[in-house]
Amino acid sequence: MKVLVTGAGGFIGRALCQTLLAHGDEVLGLVRSGSRSIPGLQSIPMALDNAPLLAKTLNGVEFVVHLAGRAHQLADRAADPLAEFRAVNCDATLGVARQAAVAGVKRFIFISSIGVNGNNNVRPFTVSDQPNPAEPYALSKWEAEQGLWQIQQETGMELVIVRPPLVYGPNAPGNFGSLSRWVCKGIPLPLGAIHNKRSLVGIDNLVDLIIRCINHPAAANQLFLAGDGEDLSTTKLLRGVGKAMGKPARLIPVPAGLLQFGATLLGKSAMAQRLLGSLQVDISKTCELLDWKPPYTVEEGLRRCFERSK
Template sequence: MNILLTGASGFLGGKILKTLNRLGGFDIALALRSQGSYSAAIAHVVGELSADTEWSVALTGRQLVIHAAARAHIMKDEVADPLAEYRRVNVEGTLNLARQAAAAGVKRFIFISSIGVNGNINTCPFTADDRPNPAESYAQSKWEAEQGLWKIQQETGMELVIIRPPLVYGPSAPGNFGSLVRWIEKGIPLPLGAIHNRRSLVGIDNLVDLIIRCINHPAAANQVLLAGDGEDLSTTELLRAVGKAIGRPARLIPVPAAVLQCGATLLGKQAMAQRLLGSLQVDISKTCELLDWKPPYTVEEGLRRCFEPSN
């Protein structure tokens, strides 16, 4: 199988590349912004992901594209118009790649989207068939990319697989998970000892296993698939589990969630409070049944693997 992988220098793309190389049997080409430390034999420097990126050389002879590159969710975005910038990369850049991939004869296009397309809070688990309700610019750009990809699929017949993961954790994870780990490592007391929400997560090993299942599985064609570990935790349970995994018990103070929510509103930190206090559950039953798949690692195992030297 000849594969073009984008985003190989990133958190998820790097793990995909490492796993594909370990499994063997894949001819992998990488699309990169710069050469870096990769061999010129596999690395195609395409520069910025945009509507003008030229992909012809990188796509030559490829049967599958795994598109993991994106402008990721940025907590403190300093650009004047974040949505426009997300659209430039995640929508225009993605659709340009997909059009050229279809023209080059690529059979299947795997797009790593986000559960944010469904929404960022719920009272019952999201399913792949729910009406999209993106609430943030990053998720909006992913939803617009999905819509454009479906049009390309219908026009060209190139198979499309869309995977929407929730928060992804793993070794050196960026974003919210990385912040939680740093807080616990530093022994910072956190007022999060009485949070009774439910959050779905996905370990990077489970997510990559799902992506690889989608490479060849015939039932994955033209599907939206939700990813997850199949276990939901409260923020309090997650912090304690992280502390156990790193061998440093989380120092949690049992402050009622309503008090924290009120304080966050006064400080203008509603978005942060929502991620820590709100619920976001994902129903992965369609993914498991359709692909005869189950997450290979439990949350406990996935967290432990985050801090093992081999990972």
């Protein structure tokens, strides 16, 4: 099969392209100029709004996996963050989808975010929950989802939307990467008494799910939530990271309420929520409809993560 992956030079994109190529598929990758090459990948440096080149690139493509986008920013310095997110995550996404439909692409797979459901919960999110995006990044993803469903109805091109929670893996960006570096350096962290529950998804599990969404007939015109199928606290995650690294996680048992109070005083409430709050994901529909099971446990995923990052 012939697959076009946008954002092929990113954290998820590189892993997906490498796996597809290993399966013997023909893979085209849209990348930013200067991105590191991937052996065997037909890399195409281009902006998503380059309509003539995109139309040429889409010729003969059966499946598009759309990963390109403006990532969540912990310290966003844009004058209007929502406008910046909308321009890339919504408007550019819909432009690519429209051209894919015109080119006769069979299926468009959009990687959204669990943030569309919300930032925290007291029970696991499901696909039937009312969306509640609380930040500009998640709102732009939700708006893109709505536009994509409209394109699907107008054109008949099959659509699959996947909402993953935090993705971890070798050299992962964001909070996971920062926490891992702190554990590796032996820096004491005041996170030894956190009893929240959070769903994560390892990069290998997410790539496996995306490929199932490309291939499985039942994936057409469906929304799926992604995850490892295990929920764990921030404290347990950090201990797992330390175990996978072969290093002790130096965790100080500070009450979560005290940490939240301090974070609020310092203007770091959003960061504290990601470390202290709960966010669980119900992947039962994903597993049942696609006959899918995450191939790796969290423990196995963390071990693979740090084996490959050495």
